[in-house]
Amino acid sequence: MGDQPILRINALTKRFNEFTALHGIDLNVRDGEFLAIVGPSGSGKTTLIRLLVGMDEPTEGAIWLRDSRIDAVPANKRPTCMVFQSLALFPHRSVGQNIEFPLKLRKVAPATRKARALELLELLRLPASYYDKRIDECSGGEKQRVALARALAFDPEILFFDEPLSALDYRLRKTLEKELKDLHRRTGKTFIYITHSLEEAMVMSDRIAIMKAGRFEQIAPAAEIYARPRSRFVAEFMGEVNLFDMVDGRVPGLRFGPRASNLFVGQTGTLVVRPESVALLAPGEEADVALEGIIESEYLLGSRVQYTVAREGAAPVTVEVLRENAVGGPGAPVVMGFGTSACHLIAPEARDAAA
Numbered sequence: 001m002g003d004q005p006i007l008r009i010n011a012l013t014k015r016f017n018e019f020t021a022l023h024g025i026d027l028n029v030r031d032g033e034f035l036a037i038v039g040p041s042g043s044g045k046t047t048l049i050r051l052l053v054g055m056d057e058p059t060e061g062a063i064w065l066r067d068s069r070i071d072a073v074p075a076n077k078r079p080t081c082m083v084f085q086s087l088a089l090f091p092h093r094s095v096g097q098n099i100e101f102p103l104k105l106r107k108v109a110p111a112t113r114k115a116r117a118l119e120l121l122e123l124l125r126l127p128a129s130y131y132d133k134r135i136d137e138c139s140g141g142e143k144q145r146v147a148l149a150r151a152l153a154f155d156p157e158i159l160f161f162d163e164p165l166s167a168l169d170y171r172l173r174k175t176l177e178k179e180l181k182d183l184h185r186r187t188g189k190t191f192i193y194i195t196h197s198l199e200e201a202m203v204m205s206d207r208i209a210i211m212k213a214g215r216f217e218q219i220a221p222a223a224e225i226y227a228r229p230r231s232r233f234v235a236e237f238m239g240e241v242n243l244f245d246m247v248d249g250r251v252p253g254l255r256f257g258p259r260a261s262n263l264f265v266g267q268t269g270t271l272v273v274r275p276e277s278v279a280l281l282a283p284g285e286e287a288d289v290a291l292e293g294i295i296e297s298e299y300l301l302g303s304r305v306q307y308t309v310a311r312e313g314a315a316p317v318t319v320e321v322l323r324e325n326a327v328g329g330p331g332a333p334v335v336m337g338f339g340t341s342a343c344h345l346i347a348p349e350a351r352d353a354a355a
């Protein structure tokens, strides 16, 4: 993956009459990167993709593909390609005809087209015999692979995906997630992938861009977003989380040992602690930060158990432990603890910006 951006978005704004869907956003995508764009419904993901592929024009701002400004270039003149969620394959044509379609448009000779289609079938791990199979005889997963093969036949600089797996069942989705990641590695192309599913984004991408109300909240590798969210919104979007309001180094109900007191002296913000970082302490066991409560409910999550622990005068805490470390059920009093290395403090400005 090169360090040079293949795509640059500069102060991009999109307004629909009075409504602003994108608020002057900036983004650099590296050559060969797998970037996932996630965000709740209505946050502007599809609007952004439509501008990037040329299905719509920005109100303000610029889009650069390497050294060329492309925001006014029509979709069919852009060296990019989109894999639609709704596939848009020709159902009565063969797999081969579908894959060769972009090559036919470019007047590539039939023998060359066929050779490329067979190569792409192999790349997508479909048998060569599928070349003559009709699209409406293929399964959902096979159609997705054919759509991908056709997208690759365009030989695009960047592949855009708009929720391509959302209509598929869980197991097929999991398989295709791995295949897409693998395909990304083998082709070395730049992938920009929109999804509602954070899990999908985390499995596949190099970086995740989290959108909220027409802006990027954070753009970083998944692990960094998970461990060091820059706002409450991002922290909560990345899954179950405990958030504690800290003022002047103190949080009501939390007991800080010397290490935590030193670390947080005078600090104000939101303390983020993931449920799997909170332990249930044995009698006499110490932790950097300790707190007490009563188990309200428990859920089995395969090999782990998740507890909701009620606290007097404060929000409940979520704790996730390995099943072998499970303690009593609802009604049991517990002491919980976590280490300073499991804590992340969100600065108040970032928290306010996200409010």
Ligand SMILES: Nc1ncnc2c1ncn2[C@@H]1O[C@H](COP(=O)(O)OP(=O)(O)OP(=O)(O)O)[C@@H](O)[C@H]1O
Pocket (backbone or CB within 6 Å): 016, 019, 021, 039, 040, 041, 042, 043, 044, 045, 046, 047, 048, 196
């Ligand atoms: N053509 C349009 N005219 C008016 N408003 C629009 C138009 N297209 C999108 N919007 C608005 O812009 C906002 C962003 O929509 P967009 O489709 O980009 O969201 P999204 O993040 O892709 O959502 P979802 O995950 O539900 O697809 C929404 O509030 C939507 O109503």
